[in-house]
Amino acid sequence: MKMSRLPGVAFVSTAVVLFSSLSASGAAAQTPAPTDPIPPDPAVITGTLDNGLRYFVRENDQPENRAELRLVVNAGSILEEEDQLGLAHFVEHMAFNGTENFEKQALVDYLESIGMQFGPDVNAYTSFDETVYMLQVPMDDPEVLATAFRILGDWAQGVRFDPEEVDKERGVVIEEWRGRRGAQARMQDQQFPVMFEGSLYAERLPIGKTEILETAPVERLRSFYEDWYRPDLMAIIAVGDFDGREIESTIRAQFAGLTSPEEPRPRVFADIPVDHPPRVAIATDTEATQSQVGVLYKQPPAPRGTVADFRRGLVEGLYSGMLNARLDELRLQADAPFLVGFTGQGQFARGVDAYQLVALVGDGGIERGLEALLTEAERVVRHGFTETELERQKTDVRRAYERRLAERENQESIVLANRYLQAFLQGSPYPSIETQMAFVDALLPGITLAETNAVAQAWLAEEGRIILVNAPEKEGLETPAEEDLVGVFASVSAAEIEAYEDAAADAPLLPVVPEGTPVVAEETLDEVGVSIWTLENGVRVVLKPTDFKDDEILFSATSPGGTSLLPDDLMRKTSFALNVIAQSGVGEFDQTELGKKLTGKAVRVSPLLGSLSEGIGGSSSPQDVETAFQLIYLYFSAPRRDETMFDALKAQQTAVLANIGANPNLVFSDTVSAIMSQGHPRVQRVSQLMDDLLQADLDAGYEVFRERFADASDFTFYFAGAFDLAMMRPLVERYLGALPNLGRVENWVDHGIDPPAGVIETFVYKGLEPQSRTQIIFAGDAEYSREEAGAVYAMAEVLQIRLRELLREDLGGTYSVGVNGRLSYRPDEEYSVTIAFGSAPERAEELSSVVFEEIERLRTEGPDAETVGKVRETQRRGLETSLRENRFWLNQLASFERGGWDLNEIPSFEGIESWTAEQVREAAVRYLRTDQYARFVLLPEQKVP
Secondary structure, eight states: EEEOOTTTGGGGSSSSOOGGGSSSSOOSSSSSOOOOOOOOOOOOOEOTTTTEEEEEEEEESSSTOOOOOOESSSSOOGOGGGGGGHHHHHHHHHHTTTBBOOOOTTHHHHHHHTOOSSTTTTSSEOOSEEEEEEEESSSOHHHHHHHHHHHHHHHHHOOOOHHHHHHHHHHHHHHHHHHOOOOEEEEEHHHHHHHHHGGGGGGGOOOOOHHHHHHHHHHHHHHHHHHOSSGEEEEEEEESSSHHHHHHHHHHHHTTOOOOOOOOOOOOOOOOOOOOOOEEEEEEEOOOOOEEEEEEEEEEOOOSSSSSHHHHHHHHHHHHHHHHHHHHHHHHHHTTTTTEEEEEEEETTEEEEEEOOOOOOHHHHHHHHHHHHHHHHHHHHHHHHOOHHHHHHHHHHHHHHHHHTTTTTGHHHHHHHHHHHHHHHHHHOOHHHHHHHHHHHGGGGOOHHHHHHHHHHHHOTTTTTTEEEEEOTTTTTTOHHHHHHHHHHHHHHHHHOOOOOEEEEEEEEOSSEEEEEEEEEEEETTTTEEEEEETSSSEEEEEEEOSSOOOOOOEEEEEEOGGGGOOOHHHHHHHHHHHHHTTOOOOOOOHHHHHHHHHOOEEEEEEOOOSSSEEEEEOOOGGHHHHHHHHHHHHHHOOOOOOOHHHHHHHHHHHHHHHGOOOOHHHHHHHHHHHTTOOTTTTTHHHHHHHHHHOOOHHHHHHHHHHSSSOTTTTTEEEEEEEOOHHHHHHHHHHHHOOOOOOOOOOOHHHHHHHHOEEEEEEOOSSSSSSSSEEEEEEEEOOHHHHHHHHHHHHHHHHHHHHIIIIIIITTOOSSSEEEEEEOOOOOOEEEEEEEEEEEEEGGGHHHHHHHHHHHHHHHHHOOOOHHHHHHHHHHHHHHHHHOHHHHHHHHHHHHHTTTTTTTTTTHHHHHHHHHHHHHHHHHHHHHHSEEEEEEEEEEEEEOO
């Protein structure tokens, strides 16, 4: 359960809320008229019941044997009255705490019994304008599907609001509020009144007010539910591996009986003024770690339902793509004016759109960053884009649609369900991908530079403009005044701005194609469809052709060694430089030039240098896989030493680290890391990162990189995806067969990074908010086996369910609790079990005591049969879907080979079915030792009254 992302918050994160008409629009004919409506996907069954409830049903078998179900209520916190602030979200919580057909926790127990995970962000969310409930259920038992629809029906009009359960849940909701507090929330509190001035949105945050959450009578919860949970404001969405007409019949039978009040309250929509004079909202905080500056241009909502709207979306998408490419190029220059710069246009809130220019900057760089953003936007206004930029962007847009068309039979049900959710809530069109592709073919070629250039002029209006600034509050750092920020606009308007010069290298990516070497040994594992080749130069290649995706090939490569082979001092002074080299391009192409060279290609290749191994990771489409092989070859043979990139990224990292010690959570995590590694010099601490950065040595890093990739004879490459062996063989022989072979025999080195012995209790006092974090870590030596690892994993899952029931459901003391358990065998055989939860500071000790009581019970009695069944079913269902994923196979192939295990056992369910309750109890005895653990507690700097 969660609250959705708030409008406008995109500015204060590194992601932009981007609306793309491209993903929700289409065309119905070869030459559509601008006024033609965008036709819906004919594969979607829609209808409206007599009571007003709408439904969207779509057959889809990705993943197989699963159905995604949604109850969408077009009502959220914006409809609360003054004494209900936070109750829309509270109602959502209560939907899991007793309904007509499920007493108290029985609903959660049922969901877990069918293998569905329950917890924060999984099953429901509440926002300003809607509340959405989500289920994913297996389709192999008709009774499970029938029960799932009964649950949706209960959520719609069968929530009971038992007073005892309401009082217990108050603590959970308040803990959710508590966990979201911090510098970001406090700065949001400062800015929202400016961003939403004149609108009810400024006063209706979904989390509400704690004083109301603590005291609101049950009747006010029930009143909100009865007013707004009614069929004319609801939709049922069902997407999955089923018969669509049968599901339609089920919906009609299940929900036809829902009723509305005799005199329903009108569903009003809150206005957000967009025609106000320019505003400025500056927010600072002592715990903020990053300065950010942006300009938000509020706009009336753009129509989205016609061919003309689709075409406008294409034009605007091209503009944003080209401007973002320029901003990213600027980021990578020496003495760049910002760390990251980006632009985008999308929905700001229901009924309002917005265009944003945003930059993350270093201390003291707000005005310069703003000037750079405005200068690039103004450069487009005065000089426009170039033809070459437009053609590249068109190529990328078309390629994106081609990939979606290629994967039209492999669309994920969850993605489709979210699309229909927006269709219900906002009237967004939902055409088929075939329609969209035809529309792109008809419209994209005719879009001109004049059209894309005009977007900037239209969007950069003073009316509705808000300058947003976030910055750390600390001694010696001056935040610009409002007049200084406004003055930047005038200075940019008066400045001389030269036209952009688009430099793109014409050289071939790989000047000389290598001859390579042949495959000299082959092995086929028919049971799992895996082939293993050994090349003459010693390179091993493990290949798993699949039909899971039609336009996806994933690959990785690994070789033992990594930075473990470096002395301590060399490791520390090259760690940053190694990351820079991995981002510096290849051969004759720097990173910017390489991006331009790869226009229209769906390919990604990244060299990796970890503590125990070096390797390669990436992906491509089948038609671009040769380019992927060429890039792999170039990273081995022609990596780049780029001083400009080194200086740019070093400046960025310096700015990121400047205030990192102000973040309480990072200080806490750093303390945990230092104590659990006993201060080992090879474990990087946040407090040491700046020192390492000052010592960073590009020349030394380049030499280490070249040395680590100088010998491919001990590399193994893994491929999983849409390929056949005949296609891959000549590419493997030509490019991987040409990699260098020195015949080295090496392995990683164990540097003895071990957890401390005995019992350790550490309290960290940092932070302004009345919040606490607790981590309890059990760690030490172990004897590894796959069976034992399975028992430890199951033990952690069992313990997580039990602690959630105790700490959250029974005591209302936390919003969520996480338990992670693992056995490792590299570089040493060790176990680690971590228990983590947040709480009020005054309850940290109480909840810790409950954790240890439950651990003792688990050690003594073992898990009950019901919890064992929940965990096992969740594991079964997880493996069922994973076996149809390329990423799963790629990771498992590498993991099984690393462990020396039989690859034929990858799809086996034996490990899931074989562990027992007694093995879990014994694992608890061995690993949850009360004489060998560390407990860490983060508390506020000032004692909470």
